[in-house]
Amino acid sequence: MEPKVLSSFDEAVGDIPDGASILLGGFGPGTAHNLMAALHRQGARDLTLIANTTSPGGGAPQGIVTGTTLVAERRVRKVVLAFTASTNVGEDFSDMSIPRRPGLPLRRGHI
DSSP states (O other), rough: OOOOOOHHHHHHHHHHOOOOOOEOOOOOGGGGHHHHHHHHTOOSSSEEESSSSOOTTTTOOTTTTHHHHHHTTTEEEEESSSOOOOTTTTTOOOTTTOOOTTTTOOOOTTO
């Protein structure tokens, strides 16, 4: 494959099909937020996300697109994460809004 130089982030993600597997690199400042925003605008669905975590610790600033954004919009079919829970035993997750199918429990490895 020949190297390409593209003129925009939108062009870089333009041919990602529905059902694609996307590897999200970085922790916080190392995350490719411009590419995530372009993928969000592009509209791909049924994605498999592979990442350290779906969003930076403590949540992302308003307007920043993360893996959590795509999950909340039901555009993700499957998630493979290195870190799935806080190491802080006292942390409260009662306000998390993870979409679930009614009547189905959320189990490790499933959305």
